[in-house]
Amino acid sequence: MIEKVFRSDDVPSVDRFDEWRKRLGRDVSPLNSHSDQGNAFRAETRLLRLGGSRVWSTVVDPAAIRRTPELTRQSDPGVYTLILPLSGGNEVAQAGREAVHGPFDMHVLDPSLPVRLRLLGSPSVHLIGVDVPKAGFPLPAAWMYQLLTRRLPGREGVGALLSGFLLQLTHDTDSYRSSDGPRLGATLLELLTALFAHHLDNANENNAPNSARRALVLQIQTFIRQHLQDPRLTPPAIAAAHHISVSYLHRVFQGEGITVSSWIRDQRLAHARRDLADPVLRNTPIHQIAARWGFPRAADFSRAFRNAYGIPPKDYRVPTATQLPLSPARDTRQAAPPHRH
Incomplete structure (x- = not known):
């Protein structure tokens, strides 16, 4: 911090x-x-x-x-x-x-x-x-x-x-x-998400299908965040937990400009990055942090981390006194802004 x-x-x-x-x-x-x-x-x-x-x-x-x-x-x-x-x-x-x-x-x-x-x-x-x-x-x-x-x-x-x-x-x-920094940051992220989701729901309360789809996506995303460390977290498992088909799961997410798999990957990378920045975990091997967040192969984690943040995980883990937040190298999950009339 x-x-x-x-x-x-x-x-x-x-x-x-x-x-x-x-x-x-x-x-x-x-x-x-x-x-x-x-x-x-x-x-x-x-x-x-x-x-x-x-x-x-x-x-x-x-x-x-x-x-x-x-x-x-x-x-x-x-x-x-x-x-x-x-x-x-x-x-x-x-x-x-x-x-x-x-x-x-x-x-x-x-x-x-x-x-x-x-x-x-x-x-x-x-x-x-x-x-x-x-x-x-x-x-x-x-x-x-x-x-x-x-x-x-x-x-x-x-x-x-x-x-x-x-x-x-x-x-x-x-x-x-x-x-305390990474933990407080996680709390901050949860409160921001809750605030924004609340007002998005209010803005679309007159659009029942859209509101229902948004509620389903938020429900699924909450489920995913709660099970990120589970290696069995796959689209079929997520669909079964919500009593929908895999194809419908994909359509719901694609309607928002994202895919289920990319959203899971981004969340796992974000949590792994938080652990890499946590001084309490400075002696935990990188491959253990990667495995904890669903990357059993160290090479796959290193490649995904570099693609997302522009540097390998070993270079991100620097002394706390000089740790700086990264700007993402890219974010394939982001959808283009809607057309403005």
């Missing part, structure tokens, strides 16, 4: 905004930004790495931020970003939609797409943000596209669970050990 801290007060006033912008570009993604505060600009940001995810808390003066089409072509951070405003708020525009969000109005963005964001507050804005890798994320890209910029209330239901977790997580960082 690594923490980085940036304080504008530690930088000469004439360089504060430029240094903040550069740090933002390195830690999040390259951005165009502007502030009217000039030399009076102030910001403080704390960045936590939880396995492959990042959580950042920032108090910053009003500013305008953009990911232009040119910047999205130059780099793809390969993450979804959730923003939780605590004070102040922001205006956001992405995917042909515009919205204004206030305190505890959570919303999700895709930095792979152009986006405009204005941070609004007096005198400053307090935000918590989450960057979670798309690779291995339980929900397909086409579903996530539906959620972009939408208000996800953070004071009620599943949203309150997530916002409470993020507030506690960023409030008392001194009490955590480095080995």
Whole structure:
């Protein structure tokens, strides 16, 4: 669990905004930004790495931020970003939609797409943000596209669970050990998935067939996550457990732009990567971690890991102090965004 801290007060006033912008570009993604505060600009940001995810808390003066089409072509951070405003708020525009969000109005963005964001507050804005890798994320890209910029209330239901977790997580960082990072990251992933699935169900409650199919997919995905370590986890076994045919199982998943086998592989790789980053397991041989997550042949695991993340597993397992989350080399599971009218 690594923490980085940036304080504008530690930088000469004439360089504060430029240094903040550069740090933002390195830690999040390259951005165009502007502030009217000039030399009076102030910001403080704390960045936590939880396995492959990042959580950042920032108090910053009003500013305008953009990911232009040119910047999205130059780099793809390969993450979804959730923003939780605590004070102040922001205006956001992405995917042909515009919205204004206030305190505890959570919303999700895709930095792979152009986006405009204005941070609004007096005198400053307090935000918590989450960057979670798309690779291995339980929900397909086409579903996530539906959620972009939408208000996800953070004071009620599943949203309150997530916002409470993020507030506690960023409030008392001194009490955590480095080995807590991957475990907290797993909890974060579960809460994010629950929140997004909840709002996807609500958005499609008037479309009974689609909602039923989504519910079935989520049910199957939960079953798969619970049995990832079982070598007998195959499409026929999954279909039998849900009283459907194998062909129907494939059709349900293909309708979302993914396959059953690729989703199982991505989940197993994501869990293996989490274990490789866990300091508690640093002495566990890589082949044992691979076998634990359904890869009995070390060569098959190494090849699949390299294809997914761009480096072999032995190179990913580096000392905790320098461990960085990976951007996926590719993600064959991601579906293209739906056609915009």
